[in-house]
Amino acid sequence: MSNFTYDKLGIIAANGGFQRASLDEIVTIISNKMRDIYGADIDLSSASPDAQYIMMESTIIDNV
DSSP: OOSOBTTBSEEEETTTEEEEOOHHHHHHHHHHHHHHHHOTTOOOOTTSHHHHHHHHHHHHHHHO
16 A cells, blocks of 8 residues: 555655555545444445445545
8 A cells, every 4th residue: 555545645746746546545545444433344345335435435536
């Protein structure tokens, strides 16, 4: 995993210009944040409503 966090999904690096989290990194970051909020036992299997919501939000952020 890179140095991206929930509140820092993109950075401007002095030597590399703009860098952003990939879709997979965004999904992981949001999933981890939801686990922090709702507990480690939250169901994030691909068919669960929470996982579908995470994918929808991650796709929106990735497309921005």
